[in-house]
Amino acid sequence: MISKLKLVNITTPEEHLDKLLNNFVTFSGFHAVDPNRIVSTVHGAKAYEGVNPCEPLINELHEIETFVGLKFETKKIACFTSTLDENQAFIEETHKKITIKYNEIKKYEEEIKTYQEALYQVRNIEDMQTPFEDLFKARFVALRFGKLPVDLADRLRFYEQKPFIFLPFAEKDGVIWCLYMTTVEYKTEIDNIFTSMYFERIHIPNFVHGTSDTASVALSEEIARLESQITTLKTELHDFALTTEGRFDETMGELQFLSDIYKARAHVVKLGERVTLTGFVEQRQIKKFEQHFKGMANIEIQIQDAEADKRFSPPTKLTNNWFTRPFQFFVEMYGVPSYHDVDPTLMVALTYSLLFGIMFGDLGQGLLLSLIGFLLGKFTKNVLAPIITRVGFFSAFFGVVYGETFGQTGFLKPFYLWLSDIFGREIHPIHAMDNSMTMNLLLATVGVGSTIILTAIIINTYAKFKTKKYADALFSSNGLSGLVFYGFIMVGIVLQMLLGFQNVFNPVTIILFIVIPIILIFLKEPLERKLNHHKMFPDGIGGFLIEGIFELFEVVLSYVTNTLSFLRVGGFVLSHAGMMLVVATLMQMTGGAGSILVMILGNLFVMGLEGLIVGIQVLRLEFYEMFSRYFEGDGNIFNPLF
C-alpha cells in the first residue's frame, strides 16, 4: 500500500539555522522538496548554495582507507572538537605522509611484476645450460626474450626467408612467451619486424648470472626481498594509521556530520530573516518528528495535508508486508505509482506467484527453488532471492496438484490414495499430458487470464474514481464500460457454453452490455470534454469518427490479444510436463545408477532453463497484460534525505 504523507514546514530565525540543522540531520524519514519551486514562486525567497566542502575531504579519507587497508568508522559525534580547516590540515598532512610510502609500495610492486615476468621466462628455458652472461655477451648473435600477441604470431610465416630463429615457449593470456635470435648484422631489420608485430621485450635483470637454475633462484630471492619490503611498508602504514585511528574515526564522523548539514542546508529557503525547510514525512512518523524537535526554542512546525500546496506533488512511499515486499522490485522496475494511485505490489505478488506456480508446478523443484532462493538471500543481497523463495512454494503447491515431484509421478501416489479414502471417491492429480486434459487446461488458463484482466479493470476503475477522473472511470476501455463489455462477454461464455444456460446473448443483453458500453468507449473523449464543459467535437465529427473507429478496433483487438496471451500459461504447463517426460524417458533408457545422474542433471537443466523462461514470461504478462490496464507508474519515489 501507499503510505499517507504529511507536508511539513519547519521555520526558525536565520541565526538558529545551525542549531536546527544539527538536530534535523539526526532525523531519518524527511523527503525534502525542491527549494527552487519555492524560490521561483515567492518574491524575495532565496536558497542556500549547494556546495559541500566536506565531500572532497571525505573522498580523500576514503583514499587513505584504501592505502592503509583499514575501514574507518564514522564515529557519531555530539559536538565538533575541530574546525573544518583543522580537519582539512590533518587530512592533507596525513595523506602526504602516507602517499610517500604508498608510492614506494607501488614502485616495488612494479619491480616485482617485471621480475616475475623475467622469472617466468627463465623457467621456460630451464634446460638451457649456457650462462645468461655468455648469451648477452655474444659478439655475433643478438638474443631477445619477450612476448608476442598470439593473433600476430601467424604473421611470422611471411618472414620465413629472413635470418632469425624464433622459439616459442608458452602461450598464456593472449600472448606467446618466446625468444628470437639473429645475427648482429641483421639485428636492426629483425628487431623492426618484431616491433611491427608488437613484440614486447622482457629484460633479464643485470644481477642475473649463471644458468637458468641459478637465475631462477636469484630472481625468486629478489622477488621475496621486495615482497618482504612491501609487507614492512604496509605494516608501517597500518601501524601509523592505527596510532591515529581514533583521530581518523573522529574526523570521518565530524566530516560526515558536517556534510549532512550542508546537504540539508541546500534544501533550506530563506525569506527575510527566517529560514524554512519544507518536505514530506510519513503520517505515522509525525509524532516522532514533533518529538524530535520538542524543547527547541524558536522553532515552528507546520503540518498540513500532503496536497495542501499544489506546487509539490507528494512522493510515493510503498509500504508492504513480508510476503509482498520483495515484489516491489518488479513494480519499481516499471515505474513508481503516483501518490493517489493504487499500489500494484499486492496484485503483482499474488498473480506472479500464482502464474509461476501454475506454469512451473513440481513439488520437488518448487521446494528446491525455495531453498535456493533462501540461501541466495542469506549469503547475497540478490533482490530476486526472496521472490524465488516465494514462487518456489507456489510451484510446490501446484506440483502437488499435478502429482509431480522432480518429474516423477509415483512419489505423491500415497497422498492421493489417502485423499481418495477421506473423500470416499477416487481423486487423481491433473496430468497435463493427458489428451482429455490438454484442451481443458488451456481453457482454464484463459479463464485465469480473463479473471486477472477483469481484476485489473476493476482496480483501474476504483483508482480513477478515487482520483476523481470520472471520464476514465466510466467510459474508458479499462473503466466501468470496459468492465461491463468484457465482463459480460466472458461471464456469458462461461454461462452459455460451459454451464449450459440458454440465451444469455439475447438482443436485450447484447444492447445493454455490449453495444452501449462500446458506444461509451467510442465516445469517451467527447464525453470527457463534455464533463469538463468543453465543446464535444472541437475538430469536427468527420475526423473524430475516422480516428475513433481505428482506436475502437484497437481496443477490441487488445481484449482478444490480452486474453489469448494467457494461453502461454497453459503452454508452459505442457512444456514443463513435456520436458520432464523427456527426462523420465532418458532415465529409463539409461537405467541403474546412470538414471539417478540423468534425473539430477535433467531436473537441474529444466529448473535452470524453464525457471528462467517462466520467470520472464510471467513478468511479461504482468507488464503488458496487467500494468497496461491499471498502472501508469508516473510517481516519484519517497527519498528521504537521511
Add this chain to the structure above:
Amino acid sequence: MSFVGNALITKIKTIHANDLKLEDYQELLKKRSISDVALYLKTHSSYKEILANIPEASLNRSRLEGLIKRQKFDRTIKLVKFLTLKDKSFYSISLIHMEHEVILAMIRSFISSDEYDVVSQIPYYFDRYSKIDFVELTKTNDMESLVAALKGTRYQKMLRSYARIKNEEIRYYEFESLFESDYYDYAFKQIAFNYKGKLRLSLENAFKARIEMENMIKVYRLKKFYGVKDEDIKAILIPSTRIIEKKLDEIIAIKEPADILKAIVASGIGPYVDDKDQIYLEYFNDHLRFHIAQKFMYYSNAAPAVFLAYTFLSELEVENLTHIIEGIRYQIDEQEIRTMLVF
C-alpha cells in the same frame, strides 16, 4: 524470399545492432588518448571479444586500427560462411575487394623504399579464404615476380601485360583504376547472373552511384595532384550508364579542380550531404555510401541488398574509428574530427 535469405537478414541485423551508434561516436569523440578509445571499445559488445586479452595501455594507433579491421573481417566472414545460398558468389564481393587491397599494397611496396614492410600492411589472416598464395606474394619485389606469384588466379591474366614494367615506371593510379574496374565488373556480373527485376536494378544503381562519385573524385585528384591530361583521365574512369557522357566530359573539362566540387553538388548528390560536411571531397563518397546503405538496411527485405548495406556500413565504421584514432594521435580538435565522420 527464401527462408535462408530471411535468416541471413536476421543475422545481419543482429550483428548490425551491435555496431557503433550515434551515442558511441559522441563518447568516442570525447576521448583524448588511444588507450581511452581502446578502453571504451573493450566495453562495447562488438569489440570486447577481440580486445579482451589486450591491455589497453599497450595498444598503439596502428595495432588498434589493425584489430578493428580484423574484427570487421571476422564478422563478414561469419556471414559469408553462414551462407548456403545459390547466389553465394555475390556475397564474396567484399573478399574480392580485400584481394585487390593486398595486390595494391604489394605494388605500393615496389614503388617505396626497400625497408617497406609490406606484411604489416596487408590483412594476412585473410589468405585462407583466397586463392592467392600470400607467402609467395610477399616475397616479390617487382611486377614480373608479382605476376609469376599470382599463378593460378585470375589476376595473373589481368596483370600479365604489366609484367615488364620497371618499378620506377609504375603509375599507381592506373592499377587503382584497373582493380576498381575489376571490382565493379565482378559486382555487375554477379548481380546480372543471380538477380532480376527490382532487386537487380536497385543493386546496380547502388554500385553505379558509387562509381559516379568515385569517378568525380578521381577527376579532381588526377587534375589537382597528378596534372593528368583530360583524355588520359577519361580512359581511366570506370564507365557508368547513369551519367551521360556529355556531362562527364563537362566535368573533366573543368579547369579549376575546386570547381569540380560545385559541379558535384549540382549533379544531384548534394542533397545527401549537409553543408557542414562539404569540407573534403572524399567524404561525399562516404555520405553517399552511408545513405544508400541506410536505405537498404532499414527498408529492404532482400538479403543481398541488406548484406551490401552491411558491408558499406562496416567499411564506414572502420573509417570512422580510424579518423577518431588518427585525430587523437595528431591532436586534432574534436569538432574537426567530427566533420570527417559519417554516422
